[in-house]
Structure formats: C-alpha cells, structure tokens
Amino acid sequence: MNHLVAPSLLSADFLNLEKDIEMINASEADWFHLDIMDGVFVPNISFGFPVIEKIARIAKKPLDIHLMIVDPDRYLERFKKAGAYMISVHYEACTHLHRTLHAIQDLGVKAGVVLNPHTAVCLLEDIIKDVDMVLIMSVNPGFGGQKFIENSIHKIEQLRSLIRETNSQALIEVDGGVDLGNAVQLLNAGTDILVAGNTIFSSKNPTGTIRELKQI
Numbered sequence: 701m702n703h704l705v706a707p708s709l710l711s712a713d714f715l716n717l718e719k720d721i722e723m724i725n726a727s728e729a730d731w732f733h734l735d736i737m738d739g740v741f742v743p744n745i746s747f748g749f750p751v752i753e754k755i756a757r758i759a760k761k762p763l764d765i766h767l768m769i770v771d772p773d774r775y776l777e778r779f780k781k782a783g784a785y786m787i788s789v790h791y792e793a794c795t796h797l798h799r800t801l802h803a804i805q806d807l808g809v810k811a812g813v814v815l816n817p818h819t820a821v822c823l824l825e826d827i828i829k830d831v832d833m834v835l836i837m838s839v840n841p842g843f844g845g846q847k848f849i850e851n852s853i854h855k856i857e858q859l860r861s862l863i864r865e866t867n868s869q870a871l872i873e874v875d876g877g878v879d880l881g882n883a884v885q886l887l888n889a890g891t892d893i894l895v896a897g898n899t900i901f902s903s904k905n906p907t908g909t910i911r912e913l914k915q916i
C-alpha cells in the first residue's frame with residue numbers, strides 16, 4: 701500500500717486548534733494522531749475526552765488514538781464513543797494484552813499495540829495475528845520534538861519480517877522524531893504510517909510539509 705501520514709496534534713496550536721484541524725482536513729494527511737497522556741504511564745499530561753469529542757466533530761479523517769495511560773481497559777468504551785477509529789495501547793501498560801486488544805476490536809474499533817524503545821519486537825510473536833497495527837516508538841513517549849532513536853529502523857525491519865512470516869495483516873506505524881531526513885529510510889524499512897508532530901507544525905508551511913512526507 702501507499703504509506704499514510706498522521707499529523708500529531710500534540711504539536712498543534714491549542715489556542716487555535718480548529719484552524720490546525722481544518723488545515724489537516726484540507727491537506728494530503730490521512731489520519732489525525734491524538735496522544736493521550738495520564739501523567740502516570742508517562743511524565744506528562746495532554747488532553748482528554750472533552751477535547752477529543754470536539755476534535756471528532758470537525759475532523760474529516762480517522763482518529764488514531766495513542767493511549768499513554770495505565771489500565772486503558774477502563775476507558776476503551778469512552779474512547780470509542782468519543783470517535784476513535786484506531787486505539788493503540790502500550791505493551792508495557794497491559795497485563796492482559798490479548799484481552800485488551802480483543803475488547804477494542806469487539807467495540808468495532810481497530811486495535812494497535814505500541815512498543816517503547818526498550819521493548820523487543822520478538823515479544824509480539826504470540827500476539828501479532830491479533831493486532832491491526834503495531835506502533836514503534838522512536839522516542840521515549842511523553843513529549844513532542846525529541847530526537848529520533850536510530851535503533852528504531854532495525855526494529856521496523858524485524859517487525860516487517862515477523863509480519864511477513866506470520867501472514868499478519870498488521871500495519872506498521874512509527875512515532876517520534878520523524879522528519880524529512882529519516883522518512884525515506886523508515887519507509888524502506890517497512891513503515892506504513894508516519895506520525896509527525898514537530899516536523900509538520902514547526903515548519904513554515906505545514907500543508908507543504910505534509911505533502912512532502914506523503915509524496916516520498
């Protein structure tokens with residue numbers, strides 16, 4: 701498939717969120733990437749349901765929800781109601797990952813699993829056929845604008861092999877420090893979806909940067 705681009709709203713202008721959402725609506729971007737942080741799983745707090753519900757009202761593209769929270773099972777239904785297309789949970793936050801992923805799918809929502817930089821791809825061997833997407837974190841989660849961790853390329857290659865060997869349908873998403881300099885390498889390694897926050901929103905022409913990421 702052609703790769704997708706998912707701008708991360710974490711780097712958007714929260715005083716003018718509507719403007720940035722309309723920019724993404726009118727751009728070549730494919731999904732909205734929403735980062736939900738609880739101040740426990742990661743050392744930062746982002747935004748919650750009231751904001752997501754408002755975003756969903758005007759967003760014309762699927763909402764890709766990245767949960768950086770402990771005990772995500774408690775809130776799955778509310779994220780679905782808030783408008784989620786995809787809900788991704790951290791491997792490191794789920795004691796019963798198989799149950800959590802199927803609970804998401806039972807709600808009619810796509811289910812993703814996220815690996816922190818220190819979490820090995822081989823740990824997915826027994827779950828890869830149950831997931832719709834694997835998100836490889838290429839920074840330690842919690843903040844936008846961090847430096848890309850090079851080992852992520854190797855992890856994406858390993859994940860692409862695992863998906864091929866198991867005939868899994870899982871998509872590969874990469875998140876953190878993605879820019880126009882590493883995007884080609886990430887796509888060559890097997891990435892399907894590029895998440896980008898700082899690269900898009902700190903550029904002079906965000907629509908143009910989305911187009912550049914899309915047209916690689």
Ligand code: DX5
Pocket residue numbers: 708710711733735766839840841842843844845846875876877878895896897898899
């Ligand atoms: C980090 C978030 C990312 C973040 C990416 O915890 O999961 O989605 O917004 O931001 P950049 O692209 O600026 O690294």
Ligand code: ZN
Pocket residue numbers: 708733734735766875895
């Ligand atoms: Zn994210």
